[in-house]
Amino acid sequence: SGMDLANRFYTHAFTSTAFIKNNVPADAPAQLAAGTATENLQKMGFTVLPSHANFIFAQSNRIGGEQLYLELKKRGILVRHFGKERIREFNRITIGTPEQMAACVSAIAGLLEERQ
Numbered sequence: 001s002g003m004d005l006a007n008r009f010y011t012h013a014f015t016s017t018a019f020i021k022n023n024v025p026a027d028a029p030a031q032l033a034a035g036t037a038t039e040n041l042q043k044m045g046f047t048v049l050p051s052h053a054n055f056i057f058a059q060s061n062r063i064g065g066e067q068l069y070l071e072l073k074k075r076g077i078l079v080r081h082f083g084k085e086r087i088r089e090f091n092r093i094t095i096g097t098p099e100q101m102a103a104c105v106s107a108i109a110g111l112l113e114e115r116q
Contacts, residue, residue: 033095033096033097033098033100033101033102034095034101036098036101036102036105037056037093037104037105038056038058040105040109041056041058041105041108044060044062044108044109045060045061045062046058046059046060047059047061054095055080055093055094055095056092056093056095057087057090057092058091058093059089059091060112062112063111063112063115064089065081065082065088065091066083066088068081068108068111069091071111072091072104072107072108075107077103077104077107079091079092079093079104080092080093
C-alpha cells in the first residue's frame with residue numbers, strides 16, 4: 001500500500017547514514033543542546049544574549065558573574081568569565097554535548113537553590 005511505501009522510505013531515510021550526512025547539520029545535537037540550555041537558563045531568570053556561535057553568553061541577577069564562575073569551577077564545570085566592566089556579570093558557556101549542557105544547567109540550578 002501507499003502507506004507501507006511511505007513508512008519504508010522514511011525509515012530508510014532517517015536511518016541512512018548517507019541521508020543523515022547530507023541532510024542533517026553535523027552540529028545539530030549541539031544546536032539542540034544550546035537551545036535547551038538557553039531556554040532553561042532563561043526560565044531561571046538569566047539574560048542570554050542572542051547568538052549563533054558555539055557559546056552562550058549569559059548573566060543572572062541572582063548571582064554575580066565571577067561568583068557563578070568560581071562556584072561552577074569548584075564543581076568541575078568550566079565556563080569563561082571576563083573581568084571587563086561591561087561584561088563582568090556575564091559568563092561565556094561553550095556549547096558541549098547534550099549531556100555536558102544538562103550537567104552545567106543542573107549545577108547552576110543547584111547553586112541558585114542553595115542561595116535562596
